[in-house]
Amino acid sequence: RLPDGIHCAADYSRLAAGAIDAPTLAYIDGGSGEDRTLAANRAAFGRLGLVPRLLPDLRGAQTRLSLLGQELAHPILLAPVAYQALAHPRAEIETARGAAAAEACMACSTLSSASLEEVAAHAGPQRWFQLYFQPQRAATLDLVRRAEAAGYTALVVTLDAAIQAPSLRALRAGFRMPAGLRAANLADYPPTPPKSPAPLPGASRIFQAATRDATTWADLDWLAAQTSLPLLVKGVLHPEDAGLALDHGAAGLVVSNHGGRTIDGAPASLSVLPSIRQAVGPGCPLLLDGGVRSGAGAFKAIALGADAVMVGRLQVHALAVAGALGVAHMIRLLREELELCMAATGCRTLADIHDGLIHRFHDY
Numbered sequence: 001r002l003p004d005g006i007h008c009a010a011d012y013s014r015l016a017a018g019a020i021d022a023p024t025l026a027y028i029d030g031g032s033g034e035d036r037t038l039a040a041n042r043a044a045f046g047r048l049g050l051v052p053r054l055l056p057d058l059r060g061a062q063t064r065l066s067l068l069g070q071e072l073a074h075p076i077l078l079a080p081v082a083y084q085a086l087a088h089p090r091a092e093i094e095t096a097r098g099a100a101a102a103e104a105c106m107a108c109s110t111l112s113s114a115s116l117e118e119v120a121a122h123a124g125p126q127r128w129f130q131l132y133f134q135p136q137r138a139a140t141l142d143l144v145r146r147a148e149a150a151g152y153t154a155l156v157v158t159l160d161a162a163i164q165a166p167s168l169r170a171l172r173a174g175f176r177m178p179a180g181l182r183a184a185n186l187a188d189y190p191p192t193p194p195k196s197p198a199p200l201p202g203a204s205r206i207f208q209a210a211t212r213d214a215t216t217w218a219d220l221d222w223l224a225a226q227t228s229l230p231l232l233v234k235g236v237l238h239p240e241d242a243g244l245a246l247d248h249g250a251a252g253l254v255v256s257n258h259g260g261r262t263i264d265g266a267p268a269s270l271s272v273l274p275s276i277r278q279a280v281g282p283g284c285p286l287l288l289d290g291g292v293r294s295g296a297g298a299f300k301a302i303a304l305g306a307d308a309v310m311v312g313r314l315q316v317h318a319l320a321v322a323g324a325l326g327v328a329h330m331i332r333l334l335r336e337e338l339e340l341c342m343a344a345t346g347c348r349t350l351a352d353i354h355d356g357l358i359h360r361f362h363d364y
């Protein structure tokens with residue numbers, strides 16, 4: 001049964017505090033540093049409205065799209081989110097069932113609580129695997145082979161997590177990773193030495209950590225040569241990085257600041273989206289995440305150049321509040337909110353959504 005009081009997708013976030021303990025919610029909801037980028041992600045959507053059109057002809061209207069040669073029923077995807085056992089005992093298995101019921105493509109994290117094989121067994125046909133490069137190439141390659149064998153149809157290669165700035169919100173709330181929490185996919189790989197050994201005298205702890213096992217663009221070339229799965233590079237915020245990623249084997253990009261969890265002060269994803277679209281041209285598959293909490297948000301991102309959007313925290317909130325049913329319901333609400341925006345602006349297809357339908361509230 002669905003919980004009472006859910007009237008829009010974002011209501012799941014409102015109810016999350018009743019389903020997740022306060023320190024854990026601070027870890028999930030927090031951004032890095034003082035949450036400035038986190039807030040900017042949301043504020044960027046708030047500055048935009050949409051301009052309705054009168055008496056549109058909406059016969060045959062629908063939300064389908066083709067992405068990387070894959071047919072999707074709608075442009076709302078689930079972003080990779082680690083350790084979903086923090087939100088629900090059956091973790092990503094529930095998320096996968098909810099996504100399948102709502103015809104949504106789900107990206108399973110390298111750091112999932114359930115194994116990628118278990119997730120695949122419950123997911124729909126549209127499933128992507130999010131890959132973090134591992135310190136040993138053999139482990140990275142094994143993850144790729146396992147994802148291929150389990151029927152994942154694309155790899156989302158997240159490159160923005162090398163630098164992890166602490167979340168002051170999580171620290172102040174006293175959050176600690178529960179002792180039993182594990183990344184099921186990595187359980188069989190040899191343990192790696194701790195990330196940040198004591199720095200040598202005079203050396204920088206930060207630079208030392210960022211240099212060890214550092215991924216390079218050559219690693220992306222290597223990955224592209226190992227698999228026929230399309231690669232989507234996630235974490236792009238600079239137009240030059242968009243070009244570099246495509247030069248080194250990416251088939252598409254996700255404009256993202258990791259939900260405001262990388263370096264505080266990074267721009268809102270929506271703010272840089274138009275410059276990235278301009279850099280890559282009209283044909284490049286381009287997704288956006290960060291701050292999408294409504295179907296109107298999806299509409300705005302598509303109008304500014306995205307083909308589709310991903311939702312991170314909203315999926316965890318829905319999972320915690322109502323499991324698979326909550327995830328499916330949340331996606332359905334987002335889809336209906338998007339359809340409402342399309343109907344009001346006279347868009348019969350996603351291709352009809354364009355910048356001319358966007359209103360800038362603070363332009364006066």
Ligand code: FNR
Nearest residue numbers: 079080081082109158258259289290291311312313
């Ligand atoms: C994330 N994100 C993330 N990204 C990724 O590529 N691999 C991962 O394992 C994780 N894990 C993760 C955990 C938690 C708790 C959060 C909140 C986020 C980032 C995620 O994919 C996405 O970029 C953001 O969540 C999008 O922003 P919103 O929708 O949360 O505003």
